[in-house]
Amino acid sequence: RVVFYFSLGGAIAGAATTAVAVGTLQPHTLKGMALLLAVGLLATTAQVAMTRAYAVGRPLVNACLQYLGIVFSFGYGMLLFQDPLTLSATVGMLLIVAAGLAATLLRARVAPPAKDSQFNPAEV
Numbered sequence: 001r002v003v004f005y006f007s008l009g010g011a012i013a014g015a016a017t018t019a020v021a022v023g024t025l026q027p028h029t030l031k032g033m034a035l036l037l038a039v040g041l042l043a044t045t046a047q048v049a050m051t052r053a054y055a056v057g058r059p060l061v062n063a064c065l066q067y068l069g070i071v072f073s074f075g076y077g078m079l080l081f082q083d084p085l086t087l088s089a090t091v092g093m094l095l096i097v098a099a100g101l102a103a104t105l106l107r108a109r110v111a112p113p114a115k116d117s118q119f120n121p122a123e124v
Contacts, residue, residue: 002051064100
């Protein structure tokens, strides 16, 4: 249900943007349509996986891992687009990693994971 409403909201936002941009739009090529289809399918799959992770996993651990996406995105930007590694970007990434580790470890002290949990930071 979450994925449906997420997709519906995206479709409505896309339709509203298209309505505003009348006259400035260009037709897609076959390659462009294939890329859009691939992005849509991968985004839907990712949303289903993330929704499932929050449903069956530990929300705090999932949120911490989700923030690592920012770090990975920046790494891809450096590798693929030669983005410079600045001091502010480095400090930001270190803060993200430190906050995720701190939240996970502090939560483990307060309420240890259930025995059926696959992730146990106390064992690290």
